[in-house]
Amino acid sequence: MTTPTLTIRGFKIFKGLLNAAAQVDMLTELREVARAAPPFSPQTPYGKPMSVRMTSAGKYGWYSDRSGYRYVPHHPDGQAWPPIPEVVMRIWRDLVSKERGPDCCLINFYGEGARMGMHQDRDEADFGWPVLSLSLGDDGLFRIGNPTRGGKTESLWLSSGDAVVMGGEARLTYHGVDRIRFGSSPLLPKGGRINLTLRVVD
């Protein structure tokens, strides 16, 4: 059983969970997903697009437009989302559950200057299931807040191969990504950070 490197406010952080070869294998599978379901920058409900580009794999994909945040069973092009790669499922089984698989693997791509504002993951039906996050590529400054907006926060750098499990007290905690150290990792030839988030949706 894998134990966390450190725990902050219930966020279990596993530094270097994926070795270099595992990161390359995962990236190869993700390229296939991106080919089948091209990444896009969703509109926020207020009309401004997110700086992060995203796509999904699995039964559902996360989606946002003027109508709000939600999970949808199809890519905006009308196609079903491609299956979640087996190498990704393996990490879920190790860190979260062997009984129940995730319904959604959201794939976020952070280019130079991309950020993710502080938010809660609350578009799922059952908050009893943790959210699993996997980082690939450039370092990202991850910020952990509180169950409500405001208050003191704690930040840490996530690097390629790190995993974070957000369950229990951390499940509804506000979090976001402030900055990318563009070009800090050799994994992606053109730079950038990829973050996978795996969730049980319904």
Added chain:
DNA sequence: AAGTAACA
């Protein structure tokens, strides 16, 4: 506000 900007 899963956004952006200003300010201390």
Added chain:
DNA sequence: AACG
């Protein structure tokens, strides 16, 4: 300049 980085952080909150």
